[in-house]
Amino acid sequence: MTAPSRTELASTWPPTAAVAKAAGHEQMSPLQAIRRKCLDCCCNQPSEIRACESVNCPLWPFRASVHPYTSARMKNGSQEQDFEEGGADNDERAAA
Numbered sequence: 230m231t232a233p234s235r236t237e238l239a240s241t242w243p244p245t246a247a248v249a250k251a252a253g254h255e256q257m258s259p260l261q262a263i264r265r266k267c268l269d270c271c272c273n274q275p276s277e278i279r280a281c282e283s284v285n286c287p288l289w290p291f292r293a294s295v296h297p298y299t300s301a302r303m304k305n306g307s308q309e310q311d312f313e314e315g316g317a318d319n320d321e322r323a324a325a
């Protein structure tokens with residue numbers, strides 16, 4: 230039996246676990262997949278992921294492998310409030 234072609238693999242929509250395995254993917258969470266993509270984007274340099282300033286990239290909020298929009302985090306608005314109250318300004322002042 231021959232391996233399925235890319236066209237055959239891509240014809241399964243949405244992709245299933247079986248077709249993903251046949252394409253060579255290991256099972257992982259969406260956050261793990263995002264992290265892998267960020268590593269690919271940054272030539273496998275984790276420090277570059279942290280320093281990424283491409284804030285318009287859809288993956289940017291997730292690049293630390295932490296989901297920022299969980300219901301628990303959304304209910305606890307202290308992090309957002311801290312930033313709005315001068316997190317960025319405070320960082321600039323601390324660096325000066």
Ligand code: SF4
Pocket residue numbers: 266267268270271277278281282283286287288289290292
């Ligand atoms: S968030 Fe940054 S590192 Fe991750 S894919 Fe986007 S641009 Fe690349």
